Amino acid sequence: SWIVGFGVEDSGLEERRFPTRDELDRAAPGHPVYLKHRSGHAAVANSLALAAAGITDQSPQPPGGHMDRDATGRLTGVLREKSAAAPIEKILPVPTRDRMKEGVITAGRLYASAGITSVHDAGAEARPDTYRAYHEAVAEGRLHQRVYAMIWGWPGNHLYLEKDLGLRTGFGDERLRLGAVKLFVDGSIQVFTCAFYDPYITLDTDSTRANPRGVLQLTPNELNDLVVEAHAKGFQVALHAQGDYGIDVALDAIQYAMWKAPRPDPRHRIEHCQCVTPEGLRRMRRLGVIGSFYPHHSWYWADRHISTFIGEERASRMNPMKSAMRAGVVTVAHSDAPIAAIGDPVFGAEPLFGIWCAVNRTTRAGKVIGPEERITPMEGIRAFTINAAYASFEERLKGSIEPGKLADLIVLDRDPCAVDPWEIRDVQVLRTIIGGRTVFAR
């Protein structure tokens, strides 16, 4: 039977590399094994898993992805991006609706303890069971957070678009809504798949030899078509894009859709927006595109950005949240769970920790990167609250504590704006209230 895992972190292993298929073969003989990298943008499979999917040493490289091979041309088991992993992902056991429902309920409990009252689910796969699981969890009163469920719009799998049900972003109610159409433009820096103008700094790998400046998971043409379609049908689009070039390709598509079919206030989003250029920020301002940043990134991975991936200069400009705010871009912060996870003692994704990261911009090794991009604690709070509410068209409903808004609020043991910035990560959530009801108390 299949052994499927999530969260392989090559940088967390002593060897600083992925396990190989041979190591997995030895560890779990007789089982197909498939372990996803923490970034979600790569995976490692053992020999049985590769064989089950029909992936062989002779398989051609897929567009927008990469299957690593060793010097002899033999697959190592590492599969980068969806196009490489798809043959396996397609044959993996599909979680049942009940399992998904229990999953979101469990997550909701954890999230309550971290003071989270609303989530933007950036990966609600467009299958009927996804929405049914959410509906049931909400209807049973077991999921308290408000959910903005982005439609994981992989081509051929973006249910609501393809079936053209006439639904659009915002459909639903304050408990559960259809969110943006989510599309992936590029990948993850940590697996060399973000699209940059300039090459990665480590070029002696199988992956970077083939793709020295990363990959585009969707070609500009595919992206244009999808964004134009989604935009014209009334959807917000949320484009995962992190490399400087990947972000520009995303903005090109958004610009074209808005030029071709103008409509008021579409609020398209760039997710992560990690290495956006100054001009990219100006374009975002002009287009009203929201920048959604993942501040924890600088703590977890910036040291490796510097040593292995993009070098110090580019790393120091990662997550330019201060510049984004100065440029007039609506600047949102997210926790990117499950890339890091709420409650994970090593890779925590708590929003207060995210604020700490954005305020201090310190790496695990203790280096302050791009200090000019540090933001204030209040700017961090706004990025996780009112600006996030704006990003789901709900700024009049929530995101601040005001008469007439939903009674979603939390109680902290001290004021993050008053403590020493270094202490923000120690601030405790004492109580989480959603719709006036306490869902967590310490």
Next chain:
Amino acid sequence: SWIVGFGVEDSGLEERRFPTRDELDRAAPGHPVYLKHRSGHAAVANSLALAAAGITDQSPQPPGGHMDRDATGRLTGVLREKSAAAPIEKILPVPTRDRMKEGVITAGRLYASAGITSVHDAGAEARPDTYRAYHEAVAEGRLHQRVYAMIWGWPGNHLYLEKDLGLRTGFGDERLRLGAVKLFVDGSIQVFTCAFYDPYITLDTDSTRANPRGVLQLTPNELNDLVVEAHAKGFQVALHAQGDYGIDVALDAIQYAMWKAPRPDPRHRIEHCQCVTPEGLRRMRRLGVIGSFYPHHSWYWADRHISTFIGEERASRMNPMKSAMRAGVVTVAHSDAPIAAIGDPVFGAEPLFGIWCAVNRTTRAGKVIGPEERITPMEGIRAFTINAAYASFEERLKGSIEPGKLADLIVLDRDPCAVDPWEIRDVQVLRTIIGGRTVFAR
């Protein structure tokens, strides 16, 4: 029989508008009439011509073009851009090879009198007779100018690409070479078809009601495909793009082709580049894209730009040649014949007049527009000589008077760099020498 003309200039008529189909019907009863606008980006047809092409009041608007209709929905006969005019252009009598040959020979004589020793033919339609006509004119010793024949790469008609002959830009010799693949991204400001981020200022026309920000003759996807194909096959591309948005779309496609298939020094070009933004210039510098400007434009049409098309602010930033040079963009000037024509007493296209235009930036009405973009006479000379040679990969062969280079030179009656800038247009060409041989003397 057909009456076909070129050079309708609505701004030159008292009525400041195109003639209508009815006026043409009355003027030439019994003949199909088709008159192209001076810009080349529109035409007016009479009723017989429309009928012959099967264009009716019920015909749908073509993508990337526009057929004007009056308030009752009746066609006026004005057809904007290739997609609208194609049904007629396809049935027009095709000039014979001999006629084309005599045409280029006649043009060559005129050009010699204006001191022109080399031409970049930006519209060598990709038909075998085009190249045969050139070959014969050169072989017979009756065409003296050196020709860089750009391949008019309309989709479905870009012969050398489609047939994949393995030829590429530069193939040929110093007399006649294959040039860039020429593609049209947007149109002409004077017929409201350049693609801008912001609308035209005259919006109560049939054309601007439908396309307030102009048109893209090729969608970004079509352009990406063509540019990627041409670039990957070793061609330079020369993209006609004039509006700020049209130019950005052109740069997006060039960027993508170069990202996807890097090769050294492709020297892609933006033709006219009229309303490029400062950031566009920075991108051009990064990509090594050449800016090819039409300086005469500010004299002939800037007054109408201000009053009718794009308003004073955008007009004052037209043809930012000084900014382009400062940004490090290789800056070329062209005469754009036959839009204006060498030897035409009213719409002259002489290079020395172009230098005068770029140095003075004065409109017909006597207004100086964007004085900060004025260049020096020597910069103007370089734009028409060594930089133009660079744009055809021939800067080591010609473009300056140096030992070892071709003996292509002209003699003037005074030094354009020494006279009063206002006098540059009066400088006379006394002698034109190509390959050491005098081909014109006054």
